[in-house]
Amino acid sequence: MSREAQPLTVAVVGATGVVGKTMIKILSERKFPVGELRLLASGRSAGTTVTVDGRTLTVGEATPEAFEGVDIALFSAGGDVAVRLAPEATKRGATVIDNSNGWRMDPAVPLIVSQVNPDDGEWHEGIIANPNCSTMQLMPVLMALRNSVGIERVVVDTYQSVSGTGANALAELDAQIRAYVAGDERVASVYPHAIAFNALPEIDVFLENGYTREEWKVVTESRKILHLPDLRLSCTAVRVPVFVSHSEAVHVETTRPISPQEARAAFAAVPGVVVMDDPSAHVYPIAEQATGSDEVYVGRVRTDPSVERGLAFWVVSDNLRKGAATNAVQIAEMLLERGWVKARSRRAVPGGIGEPT
Numbered sequence: 001m002s003r004e005a006q007p008l009t010v011a012v013v014g015a016t017g018v019v020g021k022t023m024i025k026i027l028s029e030r031k032f033p034v035g036e037l038r039l040l041a042s043g044r045s046a047g048t049t050v051t052v053d054g055r056t057l058t059v060g061e062a063t064p065e066a067f068e069g070v071d072i073a074l075f076s077a078g079g080d081v082a083v084r085l086a087p088e089a090t091k092r093g094a095t096v097i098d099n100s101n102g103w104r105m106d107p108a109v110p111l112i113v114s115q116v117n118p119d120d121g122e123w124h125e126g127i128i129a130n131p132n133c134s135t136m137q138l139m140p141v142l143m144a145l146r147n148s149v150g151i152e153r154v155v156v157d158t159y160q161s162v163s164g165t166g167a168n169a170l171a172e173l174d175a176q177i178r179a180y181v182a183g184d185e186r187v188a189s190v191y192p193h194a195i196a197f198n199a200l201p202e203i204d205v206f207l208e209n210g211y212t213r214e215e216w217k218v219v220t221e222s223r224k225i226l227h228l229p230d231l232r233l234s235c236t237a238v239r240v241p242v243f244v245s246h247s248e249a250v251h252v253e254t255t256r257p258i259s260p261q262e263a264r265a266a267f268a269a270v271p272g273v274v275v276m277d278d279p280s281a282h283v284y285p286i287a288e289q290a291t292g293s294d295e296v297y298v299g300r301v302r303t304d305p306s307v308e309r310g311l312a313f314w315v316v317s318d319n320l321r322k323g324a325a326t327n328a329v330q331i332a333e334m335l336l337e338r339g340w341v342k343a344r345s346r347r348a349v350p351g352g353i354g355e356p357t
């Protein structure tokens, strides 16, 4: 990537949340060329301080004016904030990469997984959406099958960690485990039931069709990202008492046959995908091992004999990193590398920010 490009002013909106904190860490880890880092949150956290690379930064309130002079704004503050403030940021010349559900299915907004559909970034007009974490980790492996043998139908069941809900849920699981061990009642406030030692088939709200919105996000976002508007996909999303990293059991009917061996090779060829598949040695992806890394891990690849051309496998990834923050920063890197930092209609000036150097 063209690291010689001039440093950018980067805002992190939701900087005090679990995804926002991970974004700050990843910007630093990946040496993204940040000139000024502007940390923003609600009025509740304004004035608190955060230490970044040995520097103490003060969190500001996310107001429209806070985006003056910002080149890239990484949002992870929920859909309402994104719907209200992203247009204010773009009006002031910033490009927003948003982690919430606020903009993902807007036809005028690209929805991008960095190694799957980066070319969609070319036509952004100031807002780019980051997919839902459970969709995110599925996309690189489904892309491999789409490109090699075609996909007819997908069934995916998720085992999602509590960090996907945010900081309150991490605290709730911790408190419930301690309460259970002490013989006390597990108090549930974030989830409708105790999450410790349990599995809850309810993530986000229920829709009229009986699916939850989380499940339906996997359906609609996958179709958009893979450019397969008619893809048949069904999902059951389950919250499990895991702190970080989501796991998924995936069953795919392919258009042409593919052996498990060929599928492993196709998966391994995708950047950022690691095949871990030696069941006899108990080697397969697990949440604990994926946590803290940026890869999507796939294993337990086998033929599904219940349909004519069936393939089953298990996919695990860190929902805070690749599932959210890493992908957002990878999108920013891609924009910089390709000269697409500015909205397409503002990209005319050669040599401006985001122009290839």
Ligand SMILES: NC(=O)c1ccc[n+]([C@@H]2O[C@H](COP(=O)([O-])OP(=O)(O)OC[C@H]3O[C@@H](n4cnc5c(N)ncnc54)[C@H](OP(=O)(O)O)[C@@H]3O)[C@@H](O)[C@H]2O)c1
Pocket: 013, 014, 015, 016, 017, 018, 019, 020, 040, 041, 042, 043, 044, 045, 046, 062, 076, 077, 078, 079, 081, 099, 100, 101, 131, 132, 133, 163, 164, 165, 166, 167, 168, 319, 320, 323, 324
């Ligand atoms: N966790 C995941 O795995 C994951 C994955 C993909 C996408 N996402 C999405 O990322 C977003 C944040 O998730 P999270 O897990 O980081 O949640 P979180 O830990 O609860 O953090 C929420 C953040 O949003 C800020 N915020 C809340 N209301 C605000 C307002 N009115 N104006 C400005 N900032 C406000 C909070 O600031 P205060 O400290 O001021 O309250 C906090 O920094 C959500 O949209 C979520 O759907 C999460």
